[in-house]
Amino acid sequence: MIALPIMGVSAADITVRSSELTKQQQVTRDIGAADARLGSGGMGHRPLVQSPVNEEALPADQKQDESEQARDEADSDVDPRTAIPAGARWITDQSTYARIRTRSGLLDTSVRELKADDPIAAGIVDLDRGRFPRSPDEMIATQALLKSSGLHVDSLVRVRGFDRAYRIVGAYDLPSELGVEELTALPGAFIAGYTSAMKAAGSAYEGQNGPPSYLVSLPGGYSWPMVMHANSLGVVVESREVRLHPPARADVPFYRVAKTSTGVVQTGVQKAETVAAPVTVGALAILEVCLLAGPAFAVGARRSRRQLGLVGANGGDRRHIRAIVLSGGLVIGVVAAVTGTLLGLALTALLRGWLEEYVGKRFGGLALRPLELAAIAGLAVLTGLLAAVVPAVNASRQSVLSSLTGRRGVRHAGRVMPVIGLGAVCLGTGIAVFGSTRTDSVMVVGLGSGVAELGVVALTPVLVGAFGRFGRWLPTAPRLALRDAVRNRGRTAPAVAAVLAAVAGSVAVATYAASQDRQDHDAYTARAPRGVYAVSSGSDGGRELGAVRAAVEKHFPVSGRADVSRLVYGPRTCEPHSYQSGCGGFELQVPTANQCPSERVDDPTQLSLAERRSFATDWRCAYGGGQVAMDTEGDVTVGGPAVLHALGIRDGAAERALARGETVLFDRRYDDHGSLRLRLITDMAKQQTDDRTPSGEVRTVPVHVAGERTPYGLVAVMPRQAALAAGFRTVPFGSYYTTSRMPSGAQQQALAGALANFGSDAETYLEKGYQSKNHLVLLALSIFAGLVTVGAAGIATGLAQADAEPDLKTLAAIGAAPGVRRRLSGFQCGLIAAMGVVLGSLAGVLPAIGLRRAQLREEWSTYHTAVDNGWGRADSLPHVPIVVPWGTLVLLMLAVPLGATLLAAAVTRARPQLTRRADG
Known part of the structure; x- marks a missing residue:
């Protein structure tokens, strides 16, 4: 029981350390044997500064005028080869x-x-x-x-x-x-020929080439001064020498510039998510080892009581008996440490391929950290000694007569430990509550949870006694098993505590994982109702849409269709929103009264604190949009009531408005006293390159403002007759399809192949809804807790059989059926598992709730900081739900005790083993 946890911890340590690459290994995987990789900084020829650690780059001059910056970015990217020193050898890398x-x-x-x-x-x-x-x-x-x-x-x-x-x-x-x-x-x-072919065909894939980078081999390496020189030319460098030997922080201009720019920093929330599960599981795993080993040594000491009695009969005193039992613990601890460490190494080596696939990268090699493995092995030795302390003391207190005759004497429950346990529960709960409500420290919550957990363990004997009150309602066999467990709390309580610790750890992580999963689910923004398929094609004025629609209806289980078009302004030879010279477009205008006040100033911090805080409750500052399944460009979708039906929008007034020929507006920021204003752009190409292009004509369209706020990113739906009345053209663009069931993977591949057969460039999107991966985590935790529970309950059952062997023989002597022994053993195991699972489920929720509350507090702190800086929005309030995984709890409370009962009954001999009279 000690070697198995040590094997697991050793294997985990070796796996984690092996997956952590050294700097040399990481650089080799990034740039091979080259001395540097040079690439464009993406800012034109503007000088930049970069981090020596991760090649993050910022403009060297943060105060550059926006128009000048736009011209620089519109300029062609710099050629990284300008920063390659003479005499260097290089090769290209492009995708x-x-x-x-x-x-x-x-x-x-x-x-x-x-x-x-x-x-x-x-x-x-x-x-x-x-x-x-x-x-x-x-x-x-x-x-x-x-x-x-x-x-x-x-x-x-x-x-x-x-x-x-x-x-x-x-x-x-x-x-x-x-x-x-x-x-x-x-x-x-490939790339040059493929790009030419796509450009000739007018495909959307043209222009998706990544900029080339250059792997450079240079005698002497690429030094930090050379990197800064390349930065002055607009080139970013990943240097082997700089990565392995970073310059002093004072010599890096990036850190000075980064202080004045927005950076991404790991918040306390992200740290909580990173360390919550490992800290909780690690602390409870150590407790688990100690609690599981104690009953196992008690079994050994109990079975050896005759030999220990003979030591006393031959002149040995209590010190000798304690030394014998403690020496056994020391020997077993050393053997378990060596065996567990070697098995952990062998297990990691055996499962290396699978572990690499799971982690997603190759190990740099099996990394053995002697100090860490020695500490883990030392834990095994210490566990062996600590687990043998109580059995050693109990064995030394036994009289020689009772040890030789097998009499157990009268056992009294201690009164000090329950008081200490109750105090630890109150103290730990108080620390956890304080940590989650008054501080942002995850460690405080973890400390409080650990103290409370130890308090519950100390209270286990009292709680086991409380379970004995239920015996009067149980049948004979489970009643005898429960009373035996209550009478012998010294062996029952450690096993129940071991089960409690295993279940508490699993429930804590499962609760945290389920809560995080709900948070991710609530944060997920769907582009359409689940099962809706959107297909669009803007090439050739939508001429291929007929064939595309036929292919979709052939291969998918289609139950409905809603066709949409796009608004077009400009010559008929131009595609909608084309950036070719002479082609026009439009953009929606937000009335000045509906603009968020923060958008009217360059720097929101110039406003008063009261004004900035008011943005958080101002509907004009709320962002209610999202990604759309079909981007019609210009935020206007041309269609009728069928579009609302396909997107699951149930708004009778909006449907009637579309049927009357009125435009339906979902984003009320664009509402200008019942009308929608569209500013015409006569030349999109000129507008893209010159912000000083004068504004064009503004056309207004009467609208009906819908109650729902931008569902699935939809801003406005305009009937075709309203578009024509406003002087626009419409071009067929695509369709929304509702399906009777989710299309299978084979159907999706078949449709992709069918579209490819006639060379379609149609854009497609299938809304699959939020895809959770935590169900595998919850299942793995349930299996882990179940295995440990069965193991701990099995140990307690073995101890019970060692203690109750005379009673079992008495039952057999008075004519009890052989099955009674099996049933009694099974119910002993099952009741211990049930008590541990119930107590562990209650105790395990506390750490998860504390961690989630600490995360909520951190998110509120971040939100208030954003509000005070003028960036708070009413629709971005922190949302950190707490979800109890009832499915996992039910599985633990029902399946695990039942499985433990059946397993113990199956492996127990129905008839007692014949022994010498002196042993009985």
Whole structure:
């Protein structure tokens, strides 16, 4: 029982340390054997400053005029090769996105150009089988891509819209990103030709190429002064020398500039989420080891009482008996430490491949930290000694006569420990409440929860006695088992406490996980009702929509359809909101009275504190939008009442308004006394590059303001007749489909393949709703708690059988059926499990509630800071729900005790074993 937890802790330590790469290993995976990777900073030719740790970059001049900044960003990106020193050797690294044909249809994937077998790139990719590309028509693929696409080494891969085929000659992994789906070709073998083909076809995939970066090998390395020189040219550098030997903080301009800019910092909330589960589980796991080992040593001492009695009969005193029992604990602790550590190492080595897949990256090697493993082994030795203390003291107090005859004597319950336990519960609860309501410290909450947990453990004997009152309503076998457990609390209480600790830890983490899952669920913004499928195509004026709609209705379980169009302003040769020269567009105007006051000033902190705080309750400052399933551009969707039906919007007044030809407005910020104002833009291309372009004509459209606030990001729905009356054209754009059931993965791939057959560039979106992953966590916690509960209850049952062997023999002697022994053993185990599960469930909720309350307090603190700075919004109030996982609790309270009962009954011998009279 000591070796198994030590094995688990050792395996966890080795796994965590092995997954933590050294700086050298991480740099090698990022830039291979190169001395530096150079890339564009994305700010044109503007000088910048960067962090030496993670290559985060900021403009060197934060006070630059916005118009000048816009011109710089519109300028072409800087060529990183301008920062490559003379005499250096370099290779390119560039990626793009493409759709490849698979066995089931189409798959969006990344295609990379890199000479992966070049010595400079050594370490970036890990070739598993096959070979690297040698010619322009060869590629290698990641294991993840081969698995999802159904392709294999030596397959031909074809890219949609590109007439070239490539042969896959090898399979590889990215050591730090095992789940990435990627193809890699030689430089110049794919991106240039594919980009030209997409540009000629007018595809949306054109222009999605990532900027090239350059892996540079340079004698002497790329120093920090060289990095700062490259920054002055607008180039960001990832340097091996700088990463391994960072410069002094005073020599890094980035830190001075970052103080005046907005940065992302890990808040107390994020820290709580990071450490809550490990701290809770770790503390309770240590307690678990101690509590499980105590009853196990008590079993051994109880079975050895005759031998200990013989020691006393031959002149040994209490010191000798205590030394014998403690020495046994020491020996067992040392053996458990060595065995558990070796088993943990073997288990990690055996499961290394699976663990790497689970973590998502390759280990740098099996990292053994001698001091940490020695501390874990020391815990085993200390546990063995501590667990043997109470049995040693009890054994030394036994008289020689009672030890030799097997008489147990009269046991009295202690009165001091329950008082200490009650005080610890009150103190721990007070600390946890204080930590969650008055401070932002997760450690205070954890400390209070741990103290309260220990108090409950100390109160376990009293609580076990309280359970004895239920015996009068139980049948014979469970009544005898319960009374035996109550009479012998010295062996029952530690086992119940062990079960309590295991269940409390599992319930605490399960409650926290379920609460976080509810918070994520509430924060999830759906783009449409679950099961709604949106498909749109803006190319060629929507001429391919007929074929697209036919394909959708053939492959999907469609139950309804709502067609939508887009508003168009400008020549008929222009696409909607096209940025070609001479093509127009429009934008919605927010009336001045409806603008949030913070939007009227450059710096909200210039306003008074009272004004800034008022924004939090001002409806004009609330953001009620969200992402849309179909982006019509311009925030206006042309359609009728069917659009509302498809999106599940039940608003009779809005439906009647659309039927009458009125525009329905969902965002009341745009409401200008019953009308919607649209400012025309005569030249979108000129507007994009010059903010000083004079405003165009403003057209007004009468609107009906709906009660619902921007459902699924919908701002306005305009009937076609209203659009024509306002002087706009409409172009078919797409459809919303409602489905009778969620389309399967095979149906989705079949539809993607069908759309590819006629070269459609349609954009699609299927709303699947919030996808929770915590059900696996809750199931794993339930299984863990169940196994530990059965183990602890089994130990207590073995101790009960050792203690009650004379009673069982008496039952057999007076004619009790053989099954009585099985039933009694089963109910002893089941009752211990039931008591521990009930108490652990009640005790485990406290840490989770405390941690969630601390998180809520931290979020409110962050929110109030944002409000005081003028950025607080009424629709962004902190929301930290507390959810009790009733399913997990019911599973623990019912299934675990029942399983323990049946298992104990099954492994117990029905007939007593014949022994010598002196043992009985």
